Amino acid sequence: MKKLLYSLSFILAIVLYSVSCTKIRTTTLGGDLIPTVDNVTVFDTTLEVITELYPLPDSTRISYRTDHAIGMMEDPSFGKTTGEAYVQMLPATIGKYPFGSSPDSIIGLDSLVMSLKFISFYGDSNSIQSFKVHEISPESGFRDSSIGYLISHPSFDVTDLVGEKNNVLFKTLKDSIQYLKVKDTIRTVNELRINLSNSLGMKLMSFDSTIYKTDSAFNENFKGFAIKIDEGSAVKRAMAFFNLLNAGTHLTFHYRRIKNGVADTATTDFIFRTSANANIIRRDPAGSPYATKIQNGTGNQEELYLQSSPGSYALLKIPALATLNNRLIYRAVLTTDRIPGLEDGIFPEPGRLFLDAVDSANNRFITIPNEFIPDLVNGSYDASVFGGILKNNRYEFSMANYVQGIVTRKEKSYALRLYAPYRTSPFISNSNGVPFPITVNSPITAGRVIVAGGANPGKKLRLYIIYSKI
Template identity: 35%
Template sequence: MNKRYLIPTLLFLCAGSILWLSSCKKINEATELGDDLIPPVDNITTFDTTLAIQAFNNIFDLTNDSTRSTAADEQYVGLITNDPLFGRTDAKLFFQLKPPFYRYAFNQTEPDSLLLDSVVLVLHPTNVYGDTTVSQTFNVYEIDQSSVFKSDSAYLIRKPNQFAYNNLLGTRTFFPRGFQDTVRAFRDTTPYQVRIRLNDAFGQRLLNYDSVGVNGAYNSDTAFQKKLKGFAVESTNGNAVVGINLTGANTKLAVYYKWKRPQHTAFDTATVAYFNFTSVYGAGQANIVTRDYSGTSWASAANDEVEDNQIFIQNTPGTFAKIKIPGLIGLNNRVIHRAELIMEQVYNGPTDSLFYVPGSLFVDAYDPSISKYRTVPYDLLMTSTGGANYSSFGSYPTVAKDANGNTIRRWRFNLTRYVQHVVNGKLPIYDLRLSSPSYVIETYGIPGLVTDGTIAIQPLTPVSVTRGRVRLQGGQPLNNPQRMRLRIVYSKI
């Protein structure tokens, strides 16, 4: 709250102490709006009003979403085949694992001194989104040499069919749960592993490569990539996606083998060599996630020209909603103590626990003067450390109950300063956008000022793609207590 309102606010609180006691329900509702000091709603000096919302479902596509995957991001692989609200999700993972150094060699450079035991691709799982009681089948392929896959590129998450892969190296069917259980393998006893045995022919190939000469596979990173472009992992069945930490200690290619000591005739020494995802030699990665909404509730509601009673928000790559607040037009000047855009989840039964809500939502504004989206002026604020006030802005939900006692999530976005400048005639009325992005790159600042410009990547916490979706009540019907709405607590001037 502006300092110049603090003294009048305190006077209102003192003078209205009797009204406070007799109107506790209204007062509690007002102070629930946020941590700022808000006068009691007494309908004498302080009032409240609720403005209707118009909401429209829409979808991101390649023309309006440039989200790219980086190695530091949590990656997802798997297949969701039965989400009743949002349909099908297919998450594929592409990456490179490389020797620890070049020139690299196994214990002996002569191939006939090495004997393959097995070769295993190990992935480091971090979480599961979806139904863990349905089995998943992960297939591992080799990326074709003809593919454009590169180690120095960040690839779009939502652009399918970017990379060719054909050579099936291995497959594993499992239930995506119990990753915290300890796995016991040769020289490797740790939890959090998905182990996929690859075929012996591929393992023998790795042993046969040498590091001698300019064309030796282990002579340099360039030479190695000409022999092994990378791996592609996809799922052929299941109802969940698995989060993978590419940079984790348990993501590796394990080559188990025996070797002969000099002057020995028997393969008597067992060992293991690890290839890892490493930034030293620029290991490449891409996480490609595609959605199919055919036959879903979202598909039947998605029409940008018709106001929707229910709003469907899915994390990147996903959906968004356009929000209009026509009641702001002609709203006369007043002191805005609090203005909040309130929205509530519509309960969807047991599937809400499988396909849970996003960790955060985000509201921004379309500025027609620059034909771009911008952060909400005055209310979304950058911090000195490069983040933003996502918590006080309202990006994170609170737990609530609907009329039937079901546990739901509620969001309250603080638009107080924006609305104040609208009623003062200092800002136009923007169309708003509601989404669940993993990060934001857009115009930030106060329109018309020199400081107005594009912000750097600002991650929302928790940062994620792929997981999280929610169905919200739209702005209709007006008699629905869960309807999306803008509540304003104000004083007259």
């Protein structure tokens, strides 16, 4: 009942918000209808913006549906990124012994193979990295989490190395492969296969039916796998993304057993069934230009280093905005230009930048008042209208209705936050405290860009306004 009431209140808030936005959009004109600046009846002005750069405290959680980032990426502009995944795989059907009648029927194990469904990568396709698989320590506390673990969670303790795949060339992860499964030849694509130790396989096959009776009983006896990258990998310049929930991710036992009194070959798959999982991601900017900018980021900056989650944000202040007298706003655009960085072609920009407002009085972030219209159906918004898409090496955000509210109705002029989040949940302005969770950039860790700050001598971040006097 509480969830239903919350959903209804959320929908009502969106409807009221949309209606209010429609009422105030009388000053918004299409780009081809904005009158020409003649300095007689139509004027323009550019307001200075003070920009500061900070690390972004990241509360991102990776759910079981989300692509997990695994790899090491050394970016000359932003530093090093490390991603490791933790996963529990279980029999497709719980409640019975999954390898036949009982452990006594097992003759031997031929191989145990972990398959991970590859989705994409970010960075250098010529990266060569070695994947290491460890058993998660029984004392680690790793378990199923309905809301997912924070990407900033400490690494879980591990025990033995149980498998490895060395010198994987990332651009080959999307290649087709074939292998035998009993007597069938399997052909597949986008799959990383890692051979695990037979001793681990025999350990799992020796568990009796009481351990396989429930998920929790199995987890008490086996926590799962940690998948990490070897620090000694040859070329550490990319992150690979794998989907655990996809059918291509599984653990396959190839074994021999007695069936109906006769030796028989068989396979059994363990799968990820929304089980325990985590994706721990760390950024280390030490020694990079980004580290210098962050360290000196509290003054007005020439360059803003914006990195996708877990990353950074720029705090924007527009002192003159609150003092503008009443006027008719035809156009107001917050604009910043892209600044070239090191190896931008290998480490491209995020899909979108996002802008919200700092509601310090209520200790929260809100959507830009009168400007941001949420897409309730799809849990998103129209970036082509609101802004944040790189075009002609420039980012722009529509601000006309926000500025009109300030100059005409004396609404509050907020400090603004510019960033490139994976996910964010600002509260919807002009509503009764309803947050709006949206995915802005996916997958996690993909994307970084350098843009001009307010102190840039050549291309300042600025607020440009076209208006008429009243």
